Amino acid sequence: MLKFPRATILTLALLIATMMVVALATSAPANAGKLGLGTKATSKQIKAWDIDVRPDGQGLPNGHGSVADGERIFLVKCALCHGEFGEGSGRWPVLAGGADSLDSENPVKTVGSYWPYLSTAFDYIHRAMPFGDAQSLKPNETYAILAYLLNMNDIVEDDFVLSKKNFTSVKMPNADGFIDDPRPDARNIKKRKPCMKNCKKNVKITKRARIVDVTPDKEKNDATSPKID
Amino acid sequence: MRRSVEWLTATRESSINFTPLHALDGIITPNGLCFERHHSGVAEVNPLDHRLMINGLVDKPLIFSMEDLYRFPRENRIYFLECAANSGMEWRGAQLNGAQFTHGMIHCVQYTGVPLKYILQEAGIKTNAKWIMPEGGDAAGMNRSVPMAKALDDCLLAFKMNGEALRPEQGYPLRLVVPGWEGNMWVKWLRRIEVGDKPWHTREETSKYTDLMENGKSRRFTWVMDCKSVITSPSPQAPLNHKKGHTLLTGIAWSGRGRVSRVDVTIDGGKNWHAAKVDPLSLPMAMHRFYYEFEWDGKPLLLQSRAIDETGYIQPTKDELRAVRGTNSIYHNNGIQTWHVRANGEVENVEIS
Numbered sequence: 361m362l363k364f365p366r367a368t369i370l371t372l373a374l375l376i377a378t379m380m381v382v383a384l385a386t387s388a389p390a391n392a393g394k395l396g397l398g399t400k401a402t403s404k405q406i407k408a409w410d411i412d413v414r415p416d417g418q419g420l421p422n423g424h425g426s427v428a429d430g431e432r433i434f435l436v437k438c439a440l441c442h443g444e445f446g447e448g449s450g451r452w453p454v455l456a457g458g459a460d461s462l463d464s465e466n467p468v469k470t471v472g473s474y475w476p477y478l479s480t481a482f483d484y485i486h487r488a489m490p491f492g493d494a495q496s497l498k499p500n501e502t503y504a505i506l507a508y509l510l511n512m513n514d515i516v517e518d519d520f521v522l523s524k525k526n527f528t529s530v531k532m533p534n535a536d537g538f539i540d541d542p543r544p545d546a547r548n549i550k551k552r553k554p555c556m557k558n559c560k561k562n563v564k565i566t567k568r569a570r571i572v573d574v575t576p577d578k579e580k581n582d583a584t585s586p587k588i589d
Numbered sequence: 590m591r592r593s594v595e596w597l598t599a600t601r602e603s604s605i606n607f608t609p610l611h612a613l614d615g616i617i618t619p620n621g622l623c624f625e626r627h628h629s630g631v632a633e634v635n636p637l638d639h640r641l642m643i644n645g646l647v648d649k650p651l652i653f654s655m656e657d658l659y660r661f662p663r664e665n666r667i668y669f670l671e672c673a674a675n676s677g678m679e680w681r682g683a684q685l686n687g688a689q690f691t692h693g694m695i696h697c698v699q700y701t702g703v704p705l706k707y708i709l710q711e712a713g714i715k716t717n718a719k720w721i722m723p724e725g726g727d728a729a730g731m732n733r734s735v736p737m738a739k740a741l742d743d744c745l746l747a748f749k750m751n752g753e754a755l756r757p758e759q760g761y762p763l764r765l766v767v768p769g770w771e772g773n774m775w776v777k778w779l780r781r782i783e784v785g786d787k788p789w790h791t792r793e794e795t796s797k798y799t800d801l802m803e804n805g806k807s808r809r810f811t812w813v814m815d816c817k818s819v820i821t822s823p824s825p826q827a828p829l830n831h832k833k834g835h836t837l838l839t840g841i842a843w844s845g846r847g848r849v850s851r852v853d854v855t856i857d858g859g860k861n862w863h864a865a866k867v868d869p870l871s872l873p874m875a876m877h878r879f880y881y882e883f884e885w886d887g888k889p890l891l892l893q894s895r896a897i898d899e900t901g902y903i904q905p906t907k908d909e910l911r912a913v914r915g916t917n918s919i920y921h922n923n924g925i926q927t928w929h930v931r932a933n934g935e936v937e938n939v940e941i942s
Contacts, residue, residue: 393710394710394711394713395660395661395707395711397653397657397660397661397711398643398651398652398653398657398711398712399651399652400649400650400651400652401642401643401644401650401651401652405642405652406642406644406650409642409644409780409781410644410781410783411730412722412724412732412783412789412791413789414785414787414789414790415787415789415790416787462801462805462807463803463804463805465917467801467805467917469796469801471796474795474796474807475795475796476790476795477790477795479790480790480791480792480795480796481792483732483789483791483792484791484792484796487729487730487732488628488629488728488729488730488731488792491629492728494629494728494729494730495730537805537806537807538795538799538806538807538808538809539806539807539808539809540808540809540810541808541809541810541811541812541813542808543808543811543813543815543921544815544900544902545913545914546905546909546910546912546913546914554853554862554895554897554903555862556853556861556862556863557861557862558860558861559859559860559861559862560858560859560860561860562942563857563858563859563860563891563941563942564941564942565891565929565939565940565941566939566940566941566942567682567683567939567940568683568929568937568938568939568940569683569684569685569686569825569937569938569939
């Protein structure tokens, strides 16, 4: 039964409609702060680029490879730079050896002696190697090369087969060799104010660059020159 | 002209070069003089084809074109970028005779870009997301792990440096900016950011960019660049050409933890220190320029600079650093640099007692 005058009903309807429009425009909290830019990535697109592998095994593709297979592939695709036994050729990195050398004066850091996780090697080899032909290795090939690398570093036996299934069970020798950044360190915390006057009695020169003489304005190709990897 | 140092790296495709610090002034490094290194040559990327993907622990995985990125809110920031291996060759002694080589893996430019937080917000990060993994689109596909707190704090997706497009060797068309943290994390030719709940322990944060201590243990996730300074002139490549008299000394100082609040200079090997004049343009995590004037009596000098940042951290000597870290840590050598000035004006890189 209509109790109100027509005008009031119209006004009310208009008011409700306005409120609804206003409500629609300002609601949808799920899109708060979003600008509506970019396009949704399809699972196909993601699969094509999502190549990373984590220490807990996330990202590992299906596959497997034996030490023997790995040796065959390594000799063809890797040995030219890394040496047949991962000993490094010329300036290319050494991959095997260096066990128990980390606290010596000349530590040798290799996949076996230094890298904490095997997943790092899978991730890196697949994304960046061989140098000049990155991301060309199939999953089985990467597993095989890794198995050979482990064997070269005396971590697995000759008959070992590496696969997605047993991957996370492989523990690297230096897995416990890392601590989180404790800095700041080495600062002069004893003295709030650093010395300004008469701070030392005598000063003498203890080292000089001229004697070492490896500055890049000369032609040099010395194995003992400092280098960056 | 960009020259490669043949013996410094295995090949040219993974080479490095050095900013000519001795020849510069102010705090802005001209684009063509910025040092850089790469791991698979300088990628040539067509900006029309380039895409940035955000995937992983997000509500909606997204792909952005450069045009999309240009429509986000934009900021301009002046930041230094220093390689963690800067001065790395100097751990064992005074080796390279020039500030360009001892300290030249650093530059400072104005970046224009989108704060990363807007991009992550667009995709919607899930509550258990704690890390991001930026990944490059070059042949090396270089990847690192960055904690979410830093990603949301001040990281930028930069597409311009000093007003113009990024140089190809600096990551054209897109690079990540991680203020105050080691240069390797500032991924170039950025193609993807994955969002996750754990770090990836990539090659560049395990095999490399970890600091081996004397006891055989290594520090990891050593991200921040400690406060550091160096006198750029006089230096071996900038000898003194006058016999004696009024002399101006200049250098740069920086800190990954904020502003540099003070720089002290000594000309007698640390017997006496003097406060240098630091240019008033002082920005957090940017280069600072300092000057010191003195009357040179023409006799040999031993020059050093020592910077202090706003956290109170004082730049240590190389001996103080070595006492804590040994000599095999490769990275994060921010020790005080000594130049020996001879009576004839020549300058040499030395270490002193």
